[in-house]
Amino acid sequence: MRVIMLGPPGAGKGTQGERIAGRYGVPHISSGELFRDEVARQTEAGKTLQRYLDAGDLVPDDLVLSLIMDRVIAAEADGGYVLDGFPRTLPQAEAAAKVAREAKMSAQAVLYLEVPPQVLSARLADRGEGRADDAVQVARHRLEVFTEHTRPLLDYYTKRGIIVRIDASPPVDVVSAAIFAALDRIDG
Numbered sequence: 671m672r673v674i675m676l677g678p679p680g681a682g683k684g685t686q687g688e689r690i691a692g693r694y695g696v697p698h699i700s701s702g703e704l705f706r707d708e709v710a711r712q713t714e715a716g717k718t719l720q721r722y723l724d725a726g727d728l729v730p731d732d733l734v735l736s737l738i739m740d741r742v743i744a745a746e747a748d749g750g751y752v753l754d755g756f757p758r759t760l761p762q763a764e765a766a767a768k769v770a771r772e773a774k775m776s777a778q779a780v781l782y783l784e785v786p787p788q789v790l791s792a793r794l795a796d797r798g799e800g801r802a803d804d805a806v807q808v809a810r811h812r813l814e815v816f817t818e819h820t821r822p823l824l825d826y827y828t829k830r831g832i833i834v835r836i837d838a839s840p841p842v843d844v845v846s847a848a849i850f851a852a853l854d855r856i857d858g
């Protein structure tokens with residue numbers, strides 16, 4: 671299975687990405703988790719990443735690609751992936767599509783998780799994991815960044831015929847069932 675998760679902050683990309691990875695036996699590659707781990711370990715990259723994460727701004731494409739692409743290539747060599755939070759800009763999408771084409775491992779589906787903004791804000795406020803970027807102002811900014819820079823990927827992938835829209839506002843299990851039904855049709 672080869673899936674890209676697309677959706678605003680709090681849509682459930684991480685929650686559902688893990689479940690998809692478990693069901694289909696492929697790695698779940700989360701750019702946000704990867705970056706938070708670099709920050710926690712205070713690596714050189716982590717020191718640079720921290721200010722983007724804390725502000726809710728996008729990490730520059732070059733840095734994103736240098737940190738994540740090896741994992742994507744390794745997953746492709748291993749047979750599949752769930753990408754969560756990457757690609758997030760058009761240059762990232764083009765870079766990911768190029769390596770996937772070369773490996774004959776292009777994404778089979780891009781799941782677009784749709785949730786109304788007021789539900790997103792409530793989820794982030796309730797998360798309770800102490801993520802600095804869940805503070806109300808920063809969460810609002812992340813949503814604006816999504817709308818400006820990431821939402822355009824909807825058109826990019828729609829033109830490629832691989833978008834699957836999922837209503838991600840119901841409870842987690844209901845959303846998972848809708849996703850699995852869609853992916854089973856593609857994989858079957």
Ligand code: AP5
Pocket residue numbers: 677678679680681682683684685686701702703705722723726727728729730734754755756757758759762793794796797803812838839840841842843845
């Ligand atoms: P990232 O970690 O990707 O954050 P995000 O996209 O803002 O998404 P979240 O992790 O907040 O939400 P999610 O959609 O994964 O939902 P989740 O399952 O956690 O990125 C963080 C930062 O890193 C970015 O701001 C940027 O700075 C940088 N970055 C990352 N990738 C980048 C890239 N490619 N390029 C440039 N910069 C990049 O769920 C949220 C909450 O809701 C949880 O508490 C969960 O339990 C709950 N929940 C989930 N589903 C449901 C449901 N159906 N019903 C009720 N509650 C639910």
